[in-house]
Amino acid sequence: MSKTKSKSILNAGSVTFLYEYLNNASPTGFESSGQKIWLNYLKPYIDEYFVDNYGTAVGVINPKAEYKVVIEAHADEISWFVHYITKDGFIYLRRNGGSDHQIAPSKRVNIHTEKGIVPAVFGWPAIHVREPGKEETPTLKNIFLDLGCKSDKEVEELGVHIGCVVTYPDELMELNNRYYVGRALDNRMGGFMIAEVARLLKESKTKLPFGLYIVNSVQEEVGLNGATMVARKIKPNVAIVTDVCHDTQSPMMNKISSGDISCGKGPVICYGPAVQNNLLKLILEAAKKNKIDFQREAVSRVTGTDTDAFAYANDGTPSALISLPLRYMHTTVESVNKQDVEEVIKLIFHALKTIKNNHDFRYIK
Secondary structure (H helix, E strand, C coil): CCCCCCCCCCCHHHHHHHHHHHHCCCECCCCHHHHHHHHHHHHHHCCEEEECCCCCEEEEECCCCCCEEEEEEECCECEEEEEEECCCCEEEEEEECCCCHHHCCCCEEEEEECCEEEEEEEECCCHHHCCCCCCCCCCCCCCEEECCCCCHHHHHHCCCCCCCEEECCCCCEEECCCEEEECCHHHHHHHHHHHHHHHHHHHCCCCCCCEEEEEEECCHHHCCHHHHHHHHHHCCCEEEEEEEEECCCCCCCCHHHHCCCCCCCCCEEEECCCCCHHHHHHHHHHHHHCCCCCEEEECCCCCCCHHHHHHCCCCCCCEEEEEEEEECCCCCCEEEEHHHHHHHHHHHHHHHHHCCCCCCCCCCC
């Protein structure tokens, strides 16, 4: 369904925050600098905050309320670890999260050291010297970094050692005034969206009858770890999670296996075992009542997102997943529709306004 584009809910401060937050590196296990940016933006819109031992950051509205509602995204981005340094100064890597080896050759990277950023490149043999029909494809066994060093000692002198984390430097850009494009939109765009929900609540002077916990979790890319820990700490009554899902409209995507999902057609509401049906119904009604276009997605055993961690935490937490359609996941050109971003923010905002204090989501009462 097409509709006239409404006035943007983002302001100049929102956009400045978006670019600062998305352009900052936040690799799994090393999210602290991004979390500081996120918290600094969030502080005017919350009553208090806390950070747990591994770096999950949580802003709280109405902290004294007994009934607790979580809105959540994850803060980490995929990256690499320095794994092996050869005697002649080349570096081989291990994944930190689901980093894609096929896109690596010829990419520029930043190696994070105690001395600062060390630039490097993924080297690859030129097309002239590769034998047609017998070309090697990129794998974890043959992709490597070149730092411009002649020996492992030179590498060491730069401050690079086994365990240093490696990220791509690609920054946020726009395509045709329609898409945000960059690395790590999965899922720091989610962190941006839940922060904007907090801003809208504050600026609209919305009084919530419950405690709201705005959660930016760490280590989702390696096993939902941050969400698992913080769910035990908060013990929420309800959790609404936002993450990304695959847009399937670009070439080489399979709608039969991945669904018919499109950037530009609104948030994606998920159906699956971890999604509590009464909370799902509340979100669907909020979308319809507020004329927010949405799409539907079905998952099998798990959502593959932090929704699973919250749903099965403690005694079971009514949880739901609102996804942002995204193209080219886990590449440096992840792409999302700008209007979809705003519609996800609106949907979470309106869903929260529908939840009552001590809202009972049980099937049988």
